[in-house]
Amino acid sequence: MRDGNALAGPLSDLFLPDPTTAWRLCPGCGTDAALAALHVYDQGPAAVARCPRCSEIAFRVARHPGQLWFDFGRGGALRFPAS
Amino acid sequence: MSLSPGFSGRRGFDTSRLPPGQYPTYDFPVLSAGPTPEVDTADWEFTVASETGWRATWTWEQFLALPQQDVTTDLHCVTRWSKFDTRWRGVSLDVLLADAETAADFVIAHCHGGYTTNLPLEDVLDGRAWVVHAYDGFPLSPEHGGPARLLVPHLYLWKSAKWVRGLTLSPVDEPGFWEAAGYHNHGDPWREQRTWQD
Ligand SMILES: [Zn+2]
Numbered sequence: 001m002r003d004g005n006a007l008a009g010p011l012s013d014l015f016l017p018d019p020t021t022a023w024r025l026c027p028g029c030g031t032d033a034a035l036a037a038l039h040v041y042d043q044g045p046a047a048v049a050r051c052p053r054c055s056e057i058a059f060r061v062a063r064h065p066g067q068l069w070f071d072f073g074r075g076g077a078l079r080f081p082a083s
Numbered sequence: 084m085s086l087s088p089g090f091s092g093r094r095g096f097d098t099s100r101l102p103p104g105q106y107p108t109y110d111f112p113v114l115s116a117g118p119t120p121e122v123d124t125a126d127w128e129f130t131v132a133s134e135t136g137w138r139a140t141w142t143w144e145q146f147l148a149l150p151q152q153d154v155t156t157d158l159h160c161v162t163r164w165s166k167f168d169t170r171w172r173g174v175s176l177d178v179l180l181a182d183a184e185t186a187a188d189f190v191i192a193h194c195h196g197g198y199t200t201n202l203p204l205e206d207v208l209d210g211r212a213w214v215v216h217a218y219d220g221f222p223l224s225p226e227h228g229g230p231a232r233l234l235v236p237h238l239y240l241w242k243s244a245k246w247v248r249g250l251t252l253s254p255v256d257e258p259g260f261w262e263a264a265g266y267h268n269h270g271d272p273w274r275e276q277r278t279w280q281d
Pocket of ligand 1: 027028029030051052054055
């Protein structure tokens with residue numbers, strides 16, 4: 001096991017790409033959807049992105065003073081094109 | 084919890100009823116974290132379960148046969164709007180929890196659509212929380228949480244869970260849907276408990 005500094009490499013790949021290029025394979029129903037096809041509910045306290053078919057939560061983003069909370073909920077990877 | 088004598092007329096608002104950082108509204112905004120579930124009262128059941136394995140379940144007819152209360156109260160949403168003198172009808176949690184076998188300190192509300200929220204047990208007893216099924220004299224509409232929602236008006240409105248289907252009594256606190264995303268665990272509008280840092 002290594003400490004969290006070992007994430008510097010993999011995370012630098014993850015946070016560079018344009019997020020709108022990502023796709024998500026829904027672990028709930030198997031639907032493969034582009035980020036733009038997700039259903040977003042953002043009139044509430046934060047933004048909730050859901051599978052367009054089964055409504056399973058893809059992720060949530062909450063903006064609090066000075067901080068951004070990003071929560072993948074019950075899972076489902078975001079898939080980015082990489083070289 | 085009744086009509087306040089401080090309400091100062093049709094276009095005026097008694098600002099002493101407004102918690103810090105809130106503004107008054109005449110509308111009733113609809114805020115949802117997901118699609119509105121279709122819940123048929125023919126299939127509706129409300130279950131209370133405790134850590135001892137005790138549980139009680141009511142059908143819609145049984146729920147409507149419980150002692151009903153009319154409640155007039157102010158609502159405060161964490162998105163900063165407040166609405167005065169909303170009128171509800173429903174069953175007090177004092178009634179729904181009266182026979183519960185429990186030593187729990189926390190209640191977790193479970194909802195159709197997967198939403199959850201957590202509350203200290205003492206916050207939902209002594210006439211401070213209800214499961215309501217009517218708003219302003221009409222059956223509660225689906226967008227406002229019908230057929231039945233929780234009403235805990237002394238806390239921010241995300242605690243008044245829409246489409247509620249049951250309560251779990253737990254000795255261990257379990258952060259709910261918004262509480263796990265950085266919103267305050269208690270949510271008292273008068274102490275401006277908006278986020279985990281407040
Ligand atoms: Zn799905």
